[in-house]
Amino acid sequence: MLRLKIKTARREKVLELSPGNRDLIHYLDSDEVKYPFGCRSASCGVCRAKVHEGLDLLEDAGELEEDTLNRCGATSSTHRLMCRTRLKKLEAGQISIESEDDG
């Protein structure tokens, strides 16, 4: 089982990820979670999250994501953009993220 722990300014939630979709935005973009998104195209940085656990379960960041994280004063070794982040595969483990948007 793969679990995703999410902390935002307004709530904390734990989701069990279902087989079939490896894009984290698929799980975060719901009324249940209300994760903060802006452009949804890796340019604004609103969706950046500190990854406390499970970074090894995520695909590597691409060049555009790295550039945006750098502009926000972060790197992909500690943070990821949730509009771009994909799971490597659906395996057992836990990913823990914290939004840095306090809006």
Ligand code: FES
């Ligand atoms: S929503 Fe703008 S970078 Fe992800």
